[in-house]
Amino acid sequence: xxxxxxxxxxxxxxxxxxxxxxxxxxxxxxxxxxxxxxxxxxxxxxxxxxxxxxxxxxxxxxxxxxxxxxxxxxxxxxxxxxxxxxxxxxxxxxxxxxxxxxxxxxxxxxxxxxxxxxxxxxxxxxxxxxxxxxxxxxxxxxxxxxxxxxxxxxxxxxxxxxxxxxxxxxxxxxxxxxxxxxxxxxxxxxxxxxxxxxxxxxxxxxxxxxxxxxxxxxxxxxxxxxxxxxxxxxxxxxxxxxxxxxxxxxxxxxxxxxxxxxxxxxxxxxxxxxxxxxxxxxxxxxxxxxxxxxxxxxxxxxxxxxxxxxxxxxxxxxxxxxxxxxxxxxxxxxxxxxxxxxxxxxxxxxxxxxxxxxxxxxxxxxxxxxxxxxxxxxxxxxxxxxxxxxxxxxxxxxxxxxxxxxxxxxxxxxxxxxxxxxxxxxxxxxxxxxxxxxxxxxxxxxxxxxxxxxxxxxxxxxxxxxxxxxxxxxxxxxxxxxxxxxxxxxxxxxxxxxxxxxxxxxxxxx
Numbered sequence: 001x002x003x004x005x006x007x008x009x010x011x012x013x014x015x016x017x018x019x020x021x022x023x024x025x026x027x028x029x030x031x032x033x034x035x036x037x038x039x040x041x042x043x044x045x046x047x048x049x050x051x052x053x054x055x056x057x058x059x060x061x062x063x064x065x066x067x068x069x070x071x072x073x074x075x076x077x078x079x080x081x082x083x084x085x086x087x088x089x090x091x092x093x094x095x096x097x098x099x100x101x102x103x104x105x106x107x108x109x110x111x112x113x114x115x116x117x118x119x120x121x122x123x124x125x126x127x128x129x130x131x132x133x134x135x136x137x138x139x140x141x142x143x144x145x146x147x148x149x150x151x152x153x154x155x156x157x158x159x160x161x162x163x164x165x166x167x168x169x170x171x172x173x174x175x176x177x178x179x180x181x182x183x184x185x186x187x188x189x190x191x192x193x194x195x196x197x198x199x200x201x202x203x204x205x206x207x208x209x210x211x212x213x214x215x216x217x218x219x220x221x222x223x224x225x226x227x228x229x230x231x232x233x234x235x236x237x238x239x240x241x242x243x244x245x246x247x248x249x250x251x252x253x254x255x256x257x258x259x260x261x262x263x264x265x266x267x268x269x270x271x272x273x274x275x276x277x278x279x280x281x282x283x284x285x286x287x288x289x290x291x292x293x294x295x296x297x298x299x300x301x302x303x304x305x306x307x308x309x310x311x312x313x314x315x316x317x318x319x320x321x322x323x324x325x326x327x328x329x330x331x332x333x334x335x336x337x338x339x340x341x342x343x344x345x346x347x348x349x350x351x352x353x354x355x356x357x358x359x360x361x362x363x364x365x366x367x368x369x370x371x372x373x374x375x376x377x378x379x380x381x382x383x384x385x386x387x388x389x390x391x392x393x394x395x396x397x398x399x400x401x402x403x404x405x406x407x408x409x410x411x412x413x414x415x416x417x418x419x420x421x422x423x424x425x426x427x428x429x430x431x432x433x434x435x436x437x438x439x440x441x442x443x444x445x446x447x448x449x450x451x452x453x454x455x456x457x458x459x460x461x462x463x464x465x466x467x468x469x470x471x472x473x474x475x476x477x478x479x480x481x482x483x484x485x486x487x488x489x490x491x492x493x494x495x496x497x498x499x500x501x502x503x504x505x506x507x508x509x510x
Contacts, residue, residue: 190255287355
């Protein structure tokens, strides 16, 4: 059950339009609405019903208001049953920006704009999450409208109940944080551990995007029954939820333990404040979000673990999946966005892990400086609007200053990844130097600059960048005898991993 006590300022129209979603199972039931004490009977109002998909859509009600008042006060009570078909609502959200339960008001206001003031009455231990606005507590005053920059509530509004709820506030840099968690787990150690993770992510994400503060305040809820909550509200078991300005995460034992187990979840959902909240990109949004997550994670765990275990395991999954091209998993090519194939584990791996690997390859191609420029330009051009992968391609080419269609065609439109091998390797000694000649071939015939690290007998190594267009031969003069060659030593490219020897030299493809 919900209750809005609202005030509409600067009301200049004689008609007030109210819109709400309708679904076959009655997602929202309106109990009553009164404006200035006068009850509204929705069944007697002029109504326009717009069906979008599968018996669901939007109803618009026209309320003729007879008054000289410019400020109207009212109360609306309603009942929300959590959405059962989350894929349907996700697809609706891609096309429209009207929210649930009285969230859209066309007030035909004057240039001074309008405001709606809501004071929710919530049960104890309950929070109301408004996507794009934040978390609302019992008795809080919520103001949204033209002057607040929030002109409607999004599709993602949800009630969160958790016993023994406590609140902790702090500021990192210029960004404010409010954290909710069970009272019995609050400790200085836990809060400091959380601040450390958030500070790390803020630094990494700010440096990579040039956007240091994507939102004024972030609310974080550590939910003690998160898995049950995500099933009931989304219809599936999520790893974390971002309602834009509010993150809901799983909780385990205590806060330090939670951060050890779920730091990837935290890094991912926090990254959605840049890619998702600051600027939207449809299903493509998961690619830059995961990229940021991996950048933060690589600095939070040991380098050996990250490169030799975590990324190796991810790469095996990406390389083995041949059922989807990357582009098919972000465009809804198969029928529509509710096609279950888009939400299979294999499609998920391609979208969430091949995507970031594509960005790692792009960064190696264009260089760190231009890659950062691409992210910054992308977020600034798409801030407050909807963009997609084509905008990413366009901006990448603009910043790089050259055509990149060949790159995106290889990585977006095929199921293959590079498959490197060394077919020729010769070493000759000339006095105190060694000449190395090697030929690298790619069975998948990609065109890519390939990082190559050559380890020498004296323990040092030499890094080279070799352009491979199906095949490439390179000759190098080295100060000592080469004993090992590693292709892609820092996992810049998703490729087929292997290890073998050529002419007594170990060759490893990472």
